[in-house]
Amino acid sequence: MKLFRAALLATALTLPLAAGAVYAATPADALVIAQNIDDIVALDPAQAYEFSAGEINANLYDKLVQYDAADTTVLAPGLASEWTADEDAKSLTFTMRDGANFASGNPVRAEDVLFSFKRVVTLNLTPAFILTQLGWTADNIDEMVTVEGNAVTVKWTGDFASAFVLNVLAARPGAIVDEVLVMENEVDGDMGNAWLNTNSAGSGPYTLTDYRPAELVRLTANENYWNGAPAMKQVLIRHVAEAATQQLLLTSGDVDLAKNLTPDQIAGLGDNVKVETFPQAAVHFLSFNQKTESLTDPAVWEAARYLVDYDGMTETFLAGQMEKHQAFWPKGFPGSYDETPFTYDVEKAKQILADAGVETPINVTLDVINSTPFTDIAQSLQAGFSEAGINFEILPGTGAQVITKYRERTHQAMLLYWGPDFMDPHSNAKAFAYNSDNSDDNYTATTTWRNAWEVPAEMNAEVNAALAEADQNVRNEMYVDLQQKVQAESPIVIMFQAALQIGMGSNVEGYVNGSNSDFVYYRLVTKN
Structure with missing residues (x-):
């Protein structure tokens, strides 16, 4: 029980509890998750390759096109409001969305798209291959991705359909970062890599406000998100490695979601808890x-x-x-x-x-x-x-x-x-x-x-x-x-x-867990 008590204590230190309560319902405007997150190596979208990192980044960053929370099977406009394909020229031209800002308040510019893609290719970290398969290199990226006003043209080499390229750009390293904010935090030419592994610079529905490896991740709502402010003003992901402890936290009401339960534990969940299968x-x-x-x-x-x-x-x-x-x-x-x-x-x-x-x-x-x-x-x-x-x-x-x-x-x-x-x-x-x-x-x-x-x-x-x-x-x-x-x-x-299978409080609605870790979304969650 020692680990269970430690987890409860950590929750009590970060979220308000009712006076004198041993177990308390989570706040109405916060989503509290028990999850094993010790797989995280990096959070910079140019480096992140682990499952938990993908889930977090999906809520911090937008892409030009993306599989949105509203329907994770449809490739939808993201920071690009529209695009046209020229199959013969092997190019796509994107028109940037009007009025989209980063969480910092900086406007999302076509130049940020070029910077983001150039950054991935230049750093050449684990997920870079997803973009470099388009024929992009650090030497040619300025010719392959060009900016004119609020339009971005993306070119590729090889016999690829534009539909394939759109799916590549919707992948994790296609995340668009705030060039101004990132470069303010560059150290020794790292293009902000060290800083982005504990901070965020996206335009998504949440910002990263606290990250302690193998302990917790705290996300705070971006109230000015272009696609609507989330109902949950905070998302707190607590690292809880033991599935049995996750089950206890869920059934006591101290967390809203438990993500690593075994089938036996799923079968043994009691009242006020439901199970959804994704x-x-x-x-x-x-x-x-x-x-x-x-x-x-x-x-x-x-x-x-x-x-x-x-x-x-x-x-x-x-x-x-x-x-x-x-x-x-x-x-x-x-x-x-x-x-x-x-x-x-x-x-x-x-x-x-x-x-x-x-x-x-x-x-x-x-x-x-x-x-x-x-x-x-x-x-x-x-x-x-x-x-x-x-x-x-x-x-x-x-x-x-x-x-x-x-x-x-x-x-x-x-x-x-x-x-x-x-x-x-x-x-x-x-x-x-x-x-x-x-x-x-x-x-x-x-x-x-x-x-x-x-x-x-x-x-x-x-x-x-x-x-x-x-x-x-x-x-x-x-x-x-x-x-x-x-x-x-x-x-x-x-x-x-x-x-x-994810166990969750019976009052939780709108949680989206798509087919892979890049399709986990919190912005539609409500608690009744």
């Missing part, structure tokens, strides 16, 4: 390394799809954590394919193997991260596959050990998950449907290369064509087609899409 972008899959001879027959891949007990898992130990999904792009976004044609059918799997003349038993090792729910999934797969003569020897390891083995292509079968770097279907199409050079010395961070699957040439060509397709409806249809092809015949068996 689909996430990560897809979970089983894959077969094509360097293992016994796993190269397409009949093995097909049979495997009928040996996964999708419903059995999602209705029991995965309930609330994952839902059945069998395509590489998560549902809820344009271009997703949501049909789930495969069911657990041992007899059908046996027939597929027999018709193809595949000899059983097949003995294969299965690498898995040694934590729940991965080990539970592995045991279910082990039981189901054994019914058809495919015997898994489960090899548990740390996340680092499993992923290192995967990158080295030394596994046989692998149980893992994949999330997009930014919300464009090409991010996953490249990972699951493209591999133009399968040689060992051509390391590529994709599931196809890591499983040594030499993707058919026509599928590689379709991935490139979809990336360049200017008509968004046609482009979406191409990604659906690619998902159908991967679903039908590949050594990668996609099984689930992750879901996140």
